[in-house]
Amino acid sequence: MKNNIVLFKPKFRINETLKEISNILRTGWTGIGNKTITIENQWNKFTGLKNSLFVNSATAGLHISVEVLKTFYKWKNNTEIITTPISFVSTSHCILYSGLKPVFCDIDITGTLDPKKITKLINKKTKAIIFVGLGGSYGNLDKILKICKKYKLKLILDAAHMAGAYHNGKHVGYESDIAVFSFQAVKNLPTADSGMVSFKNKNLESIARKLSWCGIDKDTFTREKKYKSSQAWEYDVPFLGQKYNGNSLMATVALVALKYLKIDNIKRKNIAKIYFAKLKDNKKITIVPHSKGSSRHLFSILVKNRNNIIKRLKEKNINPGVHYKSILDFSYYKKKNYIKKSKDMKISKRFSEEILSLPMHLYLTKKDINKICNTINNET
Numbered sequence: 406m407k408n409n410i411v412l413f414k415p416k417f418r419i420n421e422t423l424k425e426i427s428n429i430l431r432t433g434w435t436g437i438g439n440k441t442i443t444i445e446n447q448w449n450k451f452t453g454l455k456n457s458l459f460v461n462s463a464t465a466g467l468h469i470s471v472e473v474l475k476t477f478y479k480w481k482n483n484t485e486i487i488t489t490p491i492s493f494v495s496t497s498h499c500i501l502y503s504g505l506k507p508v509f510c511d512i513d514i515t516g517t518l519d520p521k522k523i524t525k526l527i528n529k530k531t532k533a534i535i536f537v538g539l540g541g542s543y544g545n546l547d548k549i550l551k552i553c554k555k556y557k558l559k560l561i562l563d564a565a566h567m568a569g570a571y572h573n574g575k576h577v578g579y580e581s582d583i584a585v586f587s588f589q590a591v592k593n594l595p596t597a598d599s600g601m602v603s604f605k606n607k608n609l610e611s612i613a614r615k616l617s618w619c620g621i622d623k624d625t626f627t628r629e630k631k632y633k634s635s636q637a638w639e640y641d642v643p644f645l646g647q648k649y650n651g652n653s654l655m656a657t658v659a660l661v662a663l664k665y666l667k668i669d670n671i672k673r674k675n676i677a678k679i680y681f682a683k684l685k686d687n688k689k690i691t692i693v694p695h696s697k698g699s700s701r702h703l704f705s706i707l708v709k710n711r712n713n714i715i716k717r718l719k720e721k722n723i724n725p726g727v728h729y730k731s732i733l734d735f736s737y738y739k740k741k742n743y744i745k746k747s748k749d750m751k752i753s754k755r756f757s758e759e760i761l762s763l764p765m766h767l768y769l770t771k772k773d774i775n776k777i778c779n780t781i782n783n784e785t
Protein backbone atom coordinates (compact mmCIF):
# COMPACT_ATOMS: atom_id res chain seq x y z
CA MET A 406 0.00 0.00 0.00
CA LYS A 407 1.26 3.47 -0.87
CA ASN A 408 2.68 5.51 2.03
CA ASN A 409 2.10 2.62 4.40
CA ILE A 410 4.42 2.86 7.41
CA VAL A 411 5.00 -0.73 8.46
CA LEU A 412 6.07 -1.89 11.92
CA PHE A 413 9.13 -3.85 10.77
CA LYS A 414 10.89 -4.23 7.45
CA PRO A 415 14.13 -6.19 7.11
CA LYS A 416 16.88 -4.63 5.06
CA PHE A 417 18.42 -7.36 2.94
CA ARG A 418 21.47 -6.60 0.80
CA ILE A 419 19.80 -8.44 -2.02
CA ASN A 420 22.44 -8.55 -4.77
CA GLU A 421 25.23 -9.47 -2.36
CA THR A 422 23.10 -12.14 -0.69
CA LEU A 423 21.91 -13.63 -4.00
CA LYS A 424 25.48 -13.89 -5.26
CA GLU A 425 26.52 -15.81 -2.15
CA ILE A 426 23.39 -17.98 -2.29
CA SER A 427 24.05 -18.96 -5.90
CA ASN A 428 27.62 -19.87 -4.98
CA ILE A 429 26.38 -22.16 -2.22
CA LEU A 430 23.73 -23.71 -4.46
CA ARG A 431 26.43 -24.48 -7.02
CA THR A 432 28.43 -26.40 -4.42
CA GLY A 433 25.39 -28.64 -3.86
CA TRP A 434 25.87 -28.57 -0.08
CA THR A 435 23.05 -26.66 1.61
CA GLY A 436 22.82 -28.42 4.98
CA ILE A 437 25.22 -28.36 7.93
CA GLY A 438 28.57 -27.51 6.36
CA ASN A 439 31.22 -24.90 5.70
CA LYS A 440 28.75 -22.02 5.87
CA THR A 441 27.11 -23.04 9.15
CA ILE A 442 30.55 -23.44 10.69
CA THR A 443 31.67 -20.11 9.23
CA ILE A 444 28.69 -18.22 10.68
CA GLU A 445 29.39 -19.79 14.10
CA ASN A 446 33.03 -18.66 13.90
CA GLN A 447 32.14 -15.20 12.59
CA TRP A 448 29.56 -14.78 15.33
CA ASN A 449 32.17 -15.69 17.94
CA LYS A 450 34.55 -13.18 16.37
CA PHE A 451 31.95 -10.41 16.19
CA THR A 452 30.64 -10.87 19.73
CA GLY A 453 33.65 -12.21 21.59
CA LEU A 454 31.40 -15.07 22.75
CA LYS A 455 32.53 -18.68 22.56
CA ASN A 456 31.07 -22.03 21.65
CA SER A 457 28.28 -20.90 19.35
CA LEU A 458 25.81 -23.23 17.68
CA PHE A 459 23.80 -22.19 14.62
CA VAL A 460 20.17 -23.34 14.85
CA ASN A 461 17.02 -23.00 12.79
CA SER A 462 15.35 -20.49 15.19
CA ALA A 463 15.66 -18.94 18.61
CA THR A 464 12.66 -21.06 19.63
CA ALA A 465 14.73 -24.18 18.85
CA GLY A 466 17.72 -22.58 20.60
CA LEU A 467 15.71 -21.92 23.76
CA HIS A 468 14.42 -25.49 23.84
CA ILE A 469 17.92 -26.88 23.36
CA SER A 470 19.19 -24.60 26.14
CA VAL A 471 16.72 -25.94 28.68
CA GLU A 472 17.15 -29.50 27.43
CA VAL A 473 20.95 -29.43 27.60
CA LEU A 474 20.92 -28.04 31.14
CA LYS A 475 18.35 -30.66 32.17
CA THR A 476 20.47 -33.42 30.61
CA PHE A 477 23.84 -32.21 31.92
CA TYR A 478 22.75 -31.42 35.48
CA LYS A 479 20.21 -34.27 35.66
CA TRP A 480 17.34 -31.98 36.65
CA LYS A 481 14.13 -33.68 37.74
CA ASN A 482 10.77 -32.88 36.13
CA ASN A 483 9.70 -30.80 39.14
CA THR A 484 12.52 -28.32 38.40
CA GLU A 485 11.34 -24.71 38.28
CA ILE A 486 12.64 -22.00 35.96
CA ILE A 487 11.75 -18.37 36.63
CA THR A 488 10.87 -16.16 33.69
CA THR A 489 8.80 -13.20 32.52
CA PRO A 490 5.23 -13.19 31.17
CA ILE A 491 6.05 -10.21 28.92
CA SER A 492 7.71 -12.01 26.05
CA PHE A 493 7.06 -14.07 22.96
CA VAL A 494 5.63 -17.45 23.99
CA SER A 495 8.77 -19.37 23.01
CA THR A 496 10.38 -18.03 26.21
CA SER A 497 8.10 -20.10 28.42
CA HIS A 498 7.07 -22.80 25.91
CA CYS A 499 10.68 -24.05 25.96
CA ILE A 500 10.43 -24.85 29.68
CA LEU A 501 7.24 -26.83 29.09
CA TYR A 502 8.70 -28.63 26.04
CA SER A 503 11.31 -30.06 28.40
CA GLY A 504 8.68 -31.11 30.94
CA LEU A 505 9.80 -28.54 33.54
CA LYS A 506 7.84 -25.85 35.39
CA PRO A 507 7.79 -22.17 34.41
CA VAL A 508 7.40 -19.77 37.33
CA PHE A 509 6.40 -16.29 36.21
CA CYS A 510 7.85 -13.22 37.87
CA ASP A 511 6.85 -9.60 37.44
CA ILE A 512 8.89 -7.08 35.46
CA ASP A 513 9.93 -3.56 36.38
CA ILE A 514 9.49 -0.40 34.33
CA THR A 515 12.37 -1.43 32.02
CA GLY A 516 10.09 -4.27 30.81
CA THR A 517 12.52 -6.91 32.08
CA LEU A 518 12.49 -9.17 35.16
CA ASP A 519 12.33 -7.32 38.48
CA PRO A 520 15.24 -8.51 40.69
CA LYS A 521 13.39 -7.38 43.83
CA LYS A 522 10.55 -9.79 43.11
CA ILE A 523 12.63 -12.76 41.96
CA THR A 524 14.11 -13.76 45.30
CA LYS A 525 10.64 -14.40 46.77
CA LEU A 526 10.07 -17.07 44.11
CA ILE A 527 13.29 -19.01 44.63
CA ASN A 528 13.09 -22.37 46.42
CA LYS A 529 14.95 -25.70 46.37
CA LYS A 530 13.39 -26.65 43.04
CA THR A 531 14.51 -23.44 41.29
CA LYS A 532 17.46 -24.12 38.99
CA ALA A 533 17.49 -21.35 36.41
CA ILE A 534 16.26 -17.97 35.24
CA ILE A 535 15.37 -17.10 31.66
CA PHE A 536 15.94 -13.37 31.30
CA VAL A 537 14.51 -11.62 28.25
CA GLY A 538 16.30 -8.53 26.93
CA LEU A 539 13.05 -6.91 25.81
CA GLY A 540 13.52 -4.79 22.73
CA GLY A 541 17.30 -5.19 23.01
CA SER A 542 17.67 -3.69 26.49
CA TYR A 543 19.17 -5.48 29.50
CA GLY A 544 17.30 -3.69 32.30
CA ASN A 545 18.52 -4.81 35.71
CA LEU A 546 20.49 -7.81 34.49
CA ASP A 547 23.46 -6.98 36.75
CA LYS A 548 21.29 -7.48 39.84
CA ILE A 549 19.85 -10.69 38.40
CA LEU A 550 23.39 -11.97 37.84
CA LYS A 551 24.14 -11.44 41.54
CA ILE A 552 21.00 -13.40 42.43
CA CYS A 553 22.05 -16.26 40.11
CA LYS A 554 25.45 -16.36 41.78
CA LYS A 555 24.03 -16.26 45.31
CA TYR A 556 21.46 -19.01 44.72
CA LYS A 557 23.57 -21.00 42.23
CA LEU A 558 21.07 -20.62 39.41
CA LYS A 559 21.85 -20.99 35.72
CA LEU A 560 21.10 -17.99 33.54
CA ILE A 561 19.67 -18.33 30.06
CA LEU A 562 19.55 -15.01 28.26
CA ASP A 563 16.72 -14.84 25.75
CA ALA A 564 18.63 -12.44 23.52
CA ALA A 565 16.25 -12.81 20.57
CA HIS A 566 16.14 -9.00 20.29
CA MET A 567 19.77 -8.46 21.21
CA ALA A 568 22.01 -9.09 18.21
CA GLY A 569 24.54 -6.28 18.41
CA ALA A 570 23.55 -5.20 21.97
CA TYR A 571 26.24 -4.32 24.51
CA HIS A 572 26.36 -4.66 28.28
CA ASN A 573 29.25 -3.26 30.35
CA GLY A 574 31.17 -2.65 27.12
CA LYS A 575 30.92 -6.24 25.89
CA HIS A 576 28.49 -7.93 23.54
CA VAL A 577 25.59 -9.36 25.57
CA GLY A 578 25.83 -13.06 26.31
CA TYR A 579 29.24 -12.93 28.00
CA GLU A 580 27.48 -12.81 31.37
CA SER A 581 25.00 -15.68 30.91
CA ASP A 582 25.51 -19.45 30.88
CA ILE A 583 23.67 -19.61 27.58
CA ALA A 584 22.58 -16.79 25.27
CA VAL A 585 20.02 -17.36 22.52
CA PHE A 586 19.81 -14.96 19.57
CA SER A 587 17.13 -14.83 16.89
CA PHE A 588 17.98 -14.19 13.25
CA GLN A 589 14.31 -14.36 12.26
CA ALA A 590 13.14 -12.16 9.38
CA VAL A 591 12.36 -8.97 11.29
CA LYS A 592 15.12 -9.12 13.89
CA ASN A 593 18.24 -6.90 13.85
CA LEU A 594 20.19 -9.59 12.00
CA PRO A 595 17.59 -10.78 9.53
CA THR A 596 17.58 -14.09 7.65
CA ALA A 597 14.29 -15.90 7.09
CA ASP A 598 14.40 -18.15 10.14
CA SER A 599 17.53 -19.03 12.09
CA GLY A 600 19.29 -18.29 15.36
CA MET A 601 22.45 -18.70 17.37
CA VAL A 602 23.10 -20.17 20.80
CA SER A 603 26.33 -19.25 22.59
CA PHE A 604 27.48 -21.35 25.54
CA LYS A 605 29.92 -20.46 28.30
CA ASN A 606 30.68 -24.14 28.85
CA LYS A 607 32.14 -26.06 25.89
CA ASN A 608 30.73 -29.35 27.21
CA LEU A 609 27.20 -27.95 27.05
CA GLU A 610 27.78 -26.80 23.48
CA SER A 611 29.01 -30.24 22.50
CA ILE A 612 25.86 -31.94 23.86
CA ALA A 613 23.60 -29.22 22.43
CA ARG A 614 25.12 -29.76 18.99
CA LYS A 615 24.04 -33.41 19.14
CA LEU A 616 20.63 -32.47 20.54
CA SER A 617 20.17 -30.11 17.60
CA TRP A 618 20.64 -32.92 15.10
CA CYS A 619 18.37 -35.73 16.33
CA GLY A 620 20.82 -36.70 19.08
CA ILE A 621 23.35 -37.98 16.53
CA ASP A 622 26.96 -37.78 17.65
CA LYS A 623 28.53 -36.82 14.27
CA ASP A 624 26.97 -34.67 11.59
CA THR A 625 27.23 -35.66 7.92
CA PHE A 626 29.71 -32.87 7.21
CA THR A 627 32.13 -34.19 9.83
CA ARG A 628 31.60 -37.70 8.49
CA GLU A 629 32.16 -36.56 4.91
CA LYS A 630 35.46 -35.01 5.91
CA LYS A 631 36.61 -38.48 6.95
CA TYR A 632 35.27 -40.05 3.76
CA LYS A 633 38.39 -42.07 3.10
CA SER A 634 37.77 -44.11 6.20
CA SER A 635 35.55 -47.13 5.65
CA GLN A 636 33.82 -46.33 8.96
CA ALA A 637 32.90 -42.79 7.84
CA TRP A 638 29.20 -43.70 7.61
CA GLU A 639 29.04 -44.79 11.24
CA TYR A 640 27.42 -42.80 14.03
CA ASP A 641 25.77 -43.29 17.38
CA VAL A 642 22.63 -41.69 18.86
CA PRO A 643 23.29 -41.02 22.54
CA PHE A 644 20.35 -38.59 23.00
CA LEU A 645 16.72 -38.09 21.99
CA GLY A 646 17.49 -34.93 20.00
CA GLN A 647 15.46 -32.70 17.71
CA LYS A 648 15.94 -31.57 14.12
CA TYR A 649 16.94 -28.04 15.07
CA ASN A 650 20.15 -27.44 13.11
CA GLY A 651 20.64 -24.35 10.98
CA ASN A 652 21.37 -24.83 7.27
CA SER A 653 23.90 -23.35 4.87
CA LEU A 654 21.39 -21.20 2.98
CA MET A 655 20.33 -19.39 6.14
CA ALA A 656 23.97 -19.23 7.24
CA THR A 657 24.83 -17.52 3.94
CA VAL A 658 22.09 -14.92 4.44
CA ALA A 659 23.28 -14.41 8.03
CA LEU A 660 26.91 -13.97 7.00
CA VAL A 661 25.99 -11.08 4.71
CA ALA A 662 23.65 -9.53 7.31
CA LEU A 663 26.32 -9.76 10.02
CA LYS A 664 28.58 -7.43 8.02
CA TYR A 665 25.95 -4.69 8.36
CA LEU A 666 24.74 -5.32 11.92
CA LYS A 667 26.86 -2.63 13.53
CA ILE A 668 25.91 0.18 11.15
CA ASP A 669 22.28 -0.92 11.06
CA ASN A 670 22.11 -0.76 14.86
CA ILE A 671 23.59 2.75 14.84
CA LYS A 672 20.77 3.76 12.49
CA ARG A 673 18.24 2.18 14.84
CA LYS A 674 19.73 4.18 17.72
CA ASN A 675 19.38 7.38 15.73
CA ILE A 676 15.74 6.59 14.98
CA ALA A 677 15.16 6.00 18.71
CA LYS A 678 16.76 9.38 19.51
CA ILE A 679 14.39 11.17 17.15
CA TYR A 680 11.38 9.35 18.61
CA PHE A 681 12.56 10.25 22.11
CA ALA A 682 13.03 13.94 21.31
CA LYS A 683 9.56 14.19 19.81
CA LEU A 684 7.70 12.24 22.49
CA LYS A 685 9.53 13.07 25.71
CA ASP A 686 7.29 16.02 26.65
CA ASN A 687 4.08 14.05 26.22
CA LYS A 688 2.94 13.49 29.81
CA LYS A 689 0.17 11.08 28.75
CA ILE A 690 2.61 8.40 27.68
CA THR A 691 5.62 6.66 29.25
CA ILE A 692 8.59 5.88 27.06
CA VAL A 693 9.99 2.46 28.02
CA PRO A 694 13.61 3.18 29.05
CA HIS A 695 16.43 1.33 27.28
CA SER A 696 19.90 0.48 28.56
CA LYS A 697 22.89 2.27 27.04
CA GLY A 698 24.06 -0.54 24.78
CA SER A 699 20.57 -1.51 23.58
CA SER A 700 20.31 -2.95 20.08
CA ARG A 701 17.09 -0.96 19.70
CA HIS A 702 15.04 -3.74 18.23
CA LEU A 703 12.00 -1.91 19.61
CA PHE A 704 10.91 1.58 20.55
CA SER A 705 7.95 1.19 22.89
CA ILE A 706 5.64 3.43 24.83
CA LEU A 707 3.01 2.78 27.48
CA VAL A 708 -0.28 4.43 26.68
CA LYS A 709 -3.58 4.12 28.52
CA ASN A 710 -6.00 4.32 25.59
CA ARG A 711 -3.97 1.91 23.44
CA ASN A 712 -6.75 0.68 21.18
CA ASN A 713 -7.80 4.20 20.37
CA ILE A 714 -4.22 5.18 19.48
CA ILE A 715 -3.83 2.07 17.32
CA LYS A 716 -7.03 3.02 15.52
CA ARG A 717 -5.85 6.59 14.94
CA LEU A 718 -2.44 5.43 13.71
CA LYS A 719 -3.99 2.87 11.37
CA GLU A 720 -6.26 5.53 9.91
CA LYS A 721 -3.05 7.22 8.81
CA ASN A 722 -1.59 3.97 7.43
CA ILE A 723 0.80 3.60 10.35
CA ASN A 724 1.15 0.10 11.78
CA PRO A 725 2.26 -0.19 15.40
CA GLY A 726 2.62 -3.51 17.27
CA VAL A 727 2.24 -5.01 20.74
CA HIS A 728 5.27 -6.64 22.36
CA TYR A 729 3.85 -8.27 24.34
CA LYS A 730 0.47 -9.28 25.68
CA SER A 731 1.10 -11.22 28.89
CA ILE A 732 1.72 -14.94 28.30
CA LEU A 733 -0.52 -15.55 31.34
CA ASP A 734 -3.49 -14.30 29.34
CA PHE A 735 -3.23 -16.84 26.51
CA SER A 736 -5.81 -19.62 26.73
CA TYR A 737 -3.25 -22.45 26.96
CA TYR A 738 -1.60 -20.81 29.97
CA LYS A 739 -4.94 -19.75 31.43
CA LYS A 740 -6.11 -23.39 31.41
CA LYS A 741 -3.02 -24.32 33.38
CA ASN A 742 -3.85 -21.68 35.97
CA TYR A 743 -0.53 -19.86 35.92
CA ILE A 744 -2.39 -16.64 36.68
CA LYS A 745 -3.45 -17.93 40.09
CA LYS A 746 0.10 -19.10 40.80
CA SER A 747 1.54 -15.74 39.75
CA LYS A 748 0.89 -13.05 42.32
CA ASP A 749 2.11 -9.49 42.33
CA MET A 750 2.07 -8.97 38.54
CA LYS A 751 1.23 -5.29 38.62
CA ILE A 752 3.78 -4.01 36.11
CA SER A 753 3.35 -6.98 33.75
CA LYS A 754 -0.38 -6.32 33.74
CA ARG A 755 0.24 -2.66 32.94
CA PHE A 756 2.61 -3.55 30.09
CA SER A 757 0.19 -6.12 28.74
CA GLU A 758 -2.58 -3.52 28.63
CA GLU A 759 -0.62 -0.43 27.61
CA ILE A 760 2.52 -1.36 25.68
CA LEU A 761 2.77 -0.20 22.10
CA SER A 762 5.73 -0.70 19.74
CA LEU A 763 6.23 2.06 17.22
CA PRO A 764 7.53 1.29 13.72
CA MET A 765 11.26 0.53 13.90
CA HIS A 766 13.22 -0.34 10.79
CA LEU A 767 15.89 1.02 8.49
CA TYR A 768 13.52 2.35 5.82
CA LEU A 769 11.84 4.84 8.20
CA THR A 770 12.31 8.47 7.21
CA LYS A 771 12.26 11.57 9.44
CA LYS A 772 8.97 12.46 7.79
CA ASP A 773 7.53 9.07 8.81
CA ILE A 774 8.68 9.54 12.40
CA ASN A 775 7.21 13.04 12.50
CA LYS A 776 3.89 11.72 11.25
CA ILE A 777 3.88 8.93 13.86
CA CYS A 778 4.82 11.22 16.74
CA ASN A 779 2.42 14.00 15.73
CA THR A 780 -0.42 11.48 15.63
CA ILE A 781 0.48 10.17 19.09
CA ASN A 782 0.92 13.65 20.55
CA ASN A 783 -2.36 14.89 19.09
CA GLU A 784 -4.40 11.84 20.03
CA THR A 785 -3.28 11.23 23.64
Ligand SMILES: Cc1ncc(COP(=O)(O)O)c(C=O)c1O
Nearest residue numbers: 462463464492493495565587589
Ligand atom coordinates in the same frame (compact mmCIF):
# COMPACT_ATOMS: atom_id res chain seq x y z
C1 LIG B 1 11.76 -12.56 23.06
C2 LIG B 1 11.71 -13.61 21.99
N1 LIG B 1 12.17 -14.84 22.27
C3 LIG B 1 12.17 -15.81 21.33
C4 LIG B 1 11.68 -15.59 20.07
C5 LIG B 1 11.66 -16.70 19.07
O1 LIG B 1 12.49 -16.40 18.00
P1 LIG B 1 12.42 -17.24 16.64
O2 LIG B 1 11.36 -16.62 15.81
O3 LIG B 1 13.78 -17.06 16.04
O4 LIG B 1 12.13 -18.63 17.00
C6 LIG B 1 11.19 -14.34 19.74
C7 LIG B 1 10.64 -14.07 18.39
O5 LIG B 1 9.92 -13.16 18.13
C8 LIG B 1 11.20 -13.31 20.71
O6 LIG B 1 10.72 -12.10 20.43
